[in-house]
Amino acid sequence: MDQETRLNADLQLGTAELSQLDCNQKVKSTTQLPSPPNWHNILQGVSQATKALLTNSDRTIAINQALAILGQATAAHRVYICEYHPNFVTKELAFSRRFEWVEPGITPQHDNPLLQNLSQNEFDLQQWHQQLTAGYSFSAIASTLSQPQRQFLQSLQVKSVLLVPIPVESKIWGFIGFSDCKYERQWSQDEEAALITMAATLGSIMAYRQMTDVLSSERQQTQVQLALSEERFRLMVEGSEQAFFYIHDHAHVFEYVSPSVQAVLGYTPEELVGNVYHVIMHESSQALADQLTDQALLTGKRVDTYAIFGLHKDGRILVLEIAESPVIRNGQVQGMQGFARDITDRHQALEQLKAMAKRDRLLRGMGERIRTSLDLQTILDTTVAEVREFLQADRVYIVNTNSRGGESAVVAESVAANYRSVREWTLTSKNHEEALHSYFNPRVIYVVNDTTKKIDLPAVIAQDFISFQMRAIVGVPIMVDDQFYGLLVVNQCDKPRKWQDFEIDLLEELSTPVAIAIQQAKLYQELQSFNAELEQQVNKRTQELQQKYSELEELQNIKDEFLHAFSHDLRTPIMGILLVMKNLLSQSNGESVTISPIILERVIHSSERQLTLIESLLEAHSSDVKGxxxxxxxxxxxxxxxxxxxxxxxxxxxxxxxxxxxxxxxxxxxxxxxxxxxxxxxxxxxxxxxxxxxxxxxxxxxxxxxxxxxxxxxxxxxxxxxxxxxxxxxxxxxxxxxxxxxxxxxxxxxxxxxxxxxxxxxxxxxxxxxxxxxxxxxxxxxxxxx
The missing domain is CATH 3.30.565.10 (Histidine kinase-like ATPase, C-terminal domain)
Structure with a gap:
């Protein structure tokens, strides 16, 4: 009976032992949230799982039986064990899924490349490790978690999760996970406590098994080493989907390559044996492979798994995961053996998730800057810098096509140090300007993967591309108030580039917040101008009012002076005449009075003075009114x-x-x-x-x-x-x-x-x-x- 047959039989045996549990507690595929499992059933399930771990000599079968028992007892849809370890490439803390049980009808995730060598910072999972390290469990409903954690769990079709730590020798080896894929389940403290006890038991058993395996291995090493090595070698060579290889010394020449290499890299073993292993590596990874391999050959220590860019026979670039270990005989390093596995799909999935998260951060950051800042130049400068870093491009800039009376101008730019700035660009002639306006449609996204292959370019535009080393271009129009403002342009200068759809979509999405920022700044400038103009008008009107008030005050003083002088000038002759007349009247005693010529002259002179004053006043008024x-x-x-x-x-x-x-x-x-x-x-x-x-x-x-x-x-x-x-x-x-x-x-x-x-x-x-x-x-x- 082979291992797989025995594993299935043991799993059936373990499932049969669950017949003692309350069958009504098993989760059904209904639309209603079932009742929580019976507490007695959970304790009984923990007891049976512990028994399976202690009584079964095969650790793999024992763990799988225990997971099946726990899944039935807790009514979880998926139960699994994950191990913490350093990331194979970055050496950051990561985990990999080692064992899994799923309820029928639930998609298994054991072979999901995302769950292998997954760094904690990929989806902001450091919180999980911190809580588990402190000896506590971690339970949550996916929809209540942070966006990266929610995105991670939703990709695994998980509604709620419970993680309990597995301690081994006072350290956290990993954790047991319980996932509900259909309901948002709340785990009770009693359930968590029972499962934490189960995980601690599992850790103790694993530590015991590890110690037992070491002692047993030492006792039987001399007897079974050769058989195990031969079996391992045969399984790796004949049954593995990984390519096995062996090199002898620092020359890095293949002495043996397994037949599976053809499925991985397209080469036959005969094509590789006798060649330096650089033939299957991209030039960017050769130095890293040489360093790690030579270090292992020199020290005799196993190399941590690492990733490189490999070359398929047909020219495709693959991501290979390399595991190497030195072959030591009689204390001497005899050579290096290792495996190469194609992890391109997993790498691409991770890169796409990283790109999506980075893209979301870029868009959120752009929106946040627009909401919190009115400094347009800072917004644009930060945007082009972040876009260039995100796309790993050589130059990103924003051009305003109507900034100086119809002449284009670069308003923001981020460019690599070894390339010219497009701010140096100028129109060389009227034909140059006409060619630009006729060739580029202001409402169409312009995409060129290799400018040297464009045969319809006007000569002046082709010369621009050469002068500024523009080998690949994407230009996205920026529309402000439904009017063409300019372009958001990305250049690759050192080589052609096949622009991806998600890259073009990102630039198109970014053009909208850029347009909003420009429109917002424009409105702010108009408001400032309006405020300045309004303030100027208020100051002007205030000065005018002050001037009018001063004039009015002066006129009031003049009027008072005029009335005083006019009344004085009129009063003097009138009083003189009045005194003379009264004096004559008092002397008349009711009889006629003779008036001397001198008195008459004084009366006449006084009257003429009054008449002159009145005529002067009337004449001045008449000249003002009629001229x-x-x-x-x-x-x-x-x-x-x-x-x-x-x-x-x-x-x-x-x-x-x-x-x-x-x-x-x-x-x-x-x-x-x-x-x-x-x-x-x-x-x-x-x-x-x-x-x-x-x-x-x-x-x-x-x-x-x-x-x-x-x-x-x-x-x-x-x-x-x-x-x-x-x-x-x-x-x-x-x-x-x-x-x-x-x-x-x-x-x-x-x-x-x-x-x-x-x-x-x-x-x-x-x-x-x-x-x-x-x-x-x-x-x-x-x-x-x-």
Whole structure:
């Protein structure tokens, strides 16, 4: 009877022993969650499993019987044993499934490559080992675990799990697992305690068996060593799916290769024997294989299982798991024997799971950065760096096709140190730009595995590919607000590359969060611009309001000053007239009164002053509302000013002043309204007399400057403060030294008259330095005046 037949018979025997248990507790394939197993049945199952381990001399059969008993007793769908050990490649903590029992109808997982040499950090499983090492069990419902753990259990069709530690010599050898594949089962503390006791018993038995096996082996070594070696060798060579090999020394030449090598690598043994073993290895793995093999030949110590990239006869690259151990005779290393197993499928499955997890982290990280940051440049720079690292590409960049008036610009780039940056790229001609726009469709993903094989490339684009060593390209469009923004581009520079579908899908998925980040930054910039503009407008309006308030306050002061002066100027003559009239009335005694000419002159003079004040006020208001009406005619300033000086002689005598008229007789004529212009001269001369002490000297002059007649009235008086000069021609403004009782409209009317003529007026003065009033008038055109 062979081993497999005996194993099946023992399993049936173990199952038969379970007839003593309550059959109603076995899990049925129903849609309803069954009741928990009977506690008595679990204890009885633990007892029977322990008995099977202790009474059966074959450890494998004993363990399988025990697992079957425990599966029936606990109503679990899958019961298994896993061993902790260092990962064959990375040396990190890993585990492998060694034994398994499953209920009929449940898919076995014993041969699943994922469960062999599985590192703890692959699916964030360190927590399991930590809890088991502390002597506690670990139970959980898959849907409540972290995403990596949930993903791992769901790939095994597990709804809930219970793990109990197997201690061997005070260390955790591994664990027994109980999986429910149909229901989300909660394990009780009593169940966990009973199964922990069972695992401890299993560990003790295993330690005992190991010690017994060592003692037995030492006693029988000399008798059975040769038979066992021959049997092992025969089984490995004839029945194994692994390729067995033997090399003699450091030359690494095959002396023997098993026939199974043809199924693994495509070579016959005859094709390999006598050749260096590099023939089956990719060049990237040869140095590692040489180092480990030479180390074992030198030290005589077994090499931990490791993985390399192998070469199939047809050129395919495989992942080979290599197990080597030195052959030692009489204390001397005679050679190296080993096995090579094809683990390409398992490696690819692990790599795909790693890639999926890494891809999820990349997308989550991108989304998190968009949610938490408004720094677009940092988001884009991090994205291209992570994509390049994930795809192991030579260059990744994002190009904005409309950043500078239609010229493309690279806004973010990650490139290997030995390749040029595409930021150096520029358009060489108009044809260059036209070729780019015509060749690349902005809404289509552009994929090229080898640019040297593209025969339809325009010459300028082909030259770009050569200049920047672009051997393989993927370009994914970025759409912002349904408008083409640019491209997310990946380059392989050193060699062609067959782009995988999942890589292209990743780039296409990434284009969406990149577009969101760009749109978010755009909206943020618009908001900042709007806020800045709004703040600027508020500041501007505030300044305007402050200016208006200042003007209003100034107008209020002017109004108060005007009312005070106007009321004072009107009150003085009226009070004089009133006093005279009252005095006459008191002297009349009801009879007629004779009024002397002097009194009449005083009354007339006071009335004329009132009328002049009122007319000045009305005229100033009328000029603001309707504007002045003037009638310009050619005028000789010399003759005109001589008449004015003659008329002002009484006032000059009164103020002991002199006027010198230096305006030349032959000076060009001006175009002016004589009536209004006379008021200008009279106002300026009268102001000079009123604002200065007696004995003033006044000089009249005029010259032609820049096509205009510039008239000046200069005095040697007390001068005017600079702050008064700036606003002297405003309405209701009077100098602080003014001896006049006017309301301050004279100079304002002068400015109105000169402005209406098309000229300008001003004053140049300093305190104690006299004053020089000037104004300009247009020259007369004799042809137009006819």
């Amino acid at each position: 002045l009406t003037i009638q310009k005619l050619p005028l000789s300033l010399h003759t005109f000013t001589q008449t004015i000086v003659k008329d002002l002689e009484p006032q000059l005598i009164k103020y002991q002043a002199t006027i010198t008229n230096e305006i030349a007789m032959n000076l060009s004529l001006v175009s002016a309204d004589a009536l209004h212009l006379r008021r200008v001269f009279e106002n300026l001369i009268t102001n000079a007399l009123n604002h200065n002490p007696p004995g003033l000297n006044i000089i009249l002059n005029a010259t032609v400057e820049n096509g205009m007649m510039c008239c000046t009235i200069t005095d040697n008086g007390v001068g005017i403060d600079p702050d008064v000069c700036e606003r002297l021609f405003n309405r209701y403004i009077r100098g602080r030294r003014s001896q006049s009782t006017g309301i301050g409209l004279g100079l304002y009317l002068c400015r109105q008259i000169i402005s209406t003529h098309g000229g300008e007026i001003g004053v140049i003065s300093e305190p104690n330095a006299g004053a020089k009033f000037w104004f300009t008038l247009p020259l007369a055109n004799p042809f137009l005046e006819l």
